[in-house]
Amino acid sequence: MSIRIGVIGTGWIGEQHVHRLTSTVSGAEVAAVSDIDLDRAAEVAEAAGARRVDSAEKLIADSEVDAVVIASWGPVHAEQVLACVEAGKPVFCEKPLTTDAADARRIMDAEQAFGRRLVQVGFMRRYDAGYRRLKEVLDSGAVGKPLMAHCVHRNKSIREHYTTEMAARDTAVHEVDALRWLLGEEFVSAQTVLPRKTTKRFPHLQDPQIFLFETASGARVDVEVFVNCQYGYDIQCEIVGEEGAVRLPDPAAPAVRRAGRSSVPVLPEFGDRFEAAFDVELQEWVDRIRNGEALTGPSAWDGYAATMVTDAAVQSLHSGAIIPIDMGDRPELYA
Structure with a gap:
């Protein structure tokens, strides 16, 4: 069974993640894509055979999205990650997790209240x-x-x-x-x-x-x-x-x-230097979700630190x- 992933943000790194989830990572499919630039989101979604969703909030709440990749602008990460935790969906968030340490504390509080890790931060090194x-x-x-x-x-x-x-x-x-x-x-x-x-x-x-x-x-x-x-x-x-x-x-x-x-x-x-690391990072994240295993990649604490x-x-x-x-x-x- 493939994990249905929604991707928020279709800038360079977001588009690259959509491409690798579609063509390199096994056990995953890109189900939905969103961006504040709706035309850009539609273009990236079409290339991946996915749906364009009009907002990050709708994508996170979408019943046909099992997990979320966040590659949007840093200052909006906190609210998007918190929405994923509230929805009980695993979320891979590109760095920074938040632009404010207090927001990272909010994410950790929400994750602890949920009872297990849902958040992984994209420190690919x-x-x-x-x-x-x-x-x-x-x-x-x-x-x-x-x-x-x-x-x-x-x-x-x-x-x-x-x-x-x-x-x-x-x-x-x-x-x-x-x-x-x-x-x-x-x-x-x-x-x-x-x-x-x-x-x-x-x-x-x-x-x-x-x-x-x-x-x-x-x-x-x-x-x-x-x-x-x-x-x-x-x-x-x-x-x-x-x-x-x-x-x-x-x-x-x-x-x-x-x-x-x-x-x-x-x-x-940098894309040339760390392309393989990006592939391994997302493959291990997908594998753990598919197998029902606890996330072991960089955590909300690592993002906070x-x-x-x-x-x-x-x-x-x-x-x-x-x-x-x-x-x-x-x-x-x-x-």
Whole structure:
């Protein structure tokens, strides 16, 4: 039996999810699609053999929709996720879960009242083969207790709508979740440091930025975000332990030797880098729903924690101070 899925939001990521649910993921079918742009929703729905529904609210309430994928604008995620929980429908929500930590608390309260997890957040790096190998090394103890982590997140260029605060909330948020997962602990402070600006940017944008985090055990994490690096999409992560160090592998690519040089290509866009992770992420989500198993992917707590950390980073952006982070107690449902 296939899971009938409704998709809210038909921008780039929403359309990509509709395509992979239709052509790559097994055990699922796209039953309905909605977007505030009705013509766009109709176009994407037709390509998938699905129905266009006039609103997110109607899609969530639709009796022919078993589960929901939310790929809409971030500020509307909270109410859409809450509606899914109220309807008792599993929901996969692209990051951010919410743009306000208090809304994430509302979602966790609703989920706890329901009695089991219904929410998964789209932090796809946990499903990337390289990151999973990295975690296996850390969990094995091969490099000893982690002391430091050094991360790089570079984009070739960015569109003009991108703002300085988005470096934390939309870009570094991936490193925040990945490092919380890899190290198995929460961040307790954040600071944003501003290097000299690149000239290859829009006038309103501070780029690059460096984020400094401390974990509960005292490990230190630095994340460089440079969204106009010009040369490609480059993701790096190294974790240094007491007995060794481990690095995230680069994507497999052929090395070319020519004219006295050896070179390997750098991928141009994030979709190229993490396409397989997106596929694995949605396949595992669908499989657990079909099998009646508990969700094990990034939870509402993970979405809440990421928002708390990136909010602190944005606060530091404006003040320059080290901002303490107090997550509060983790509910038992997410233990």
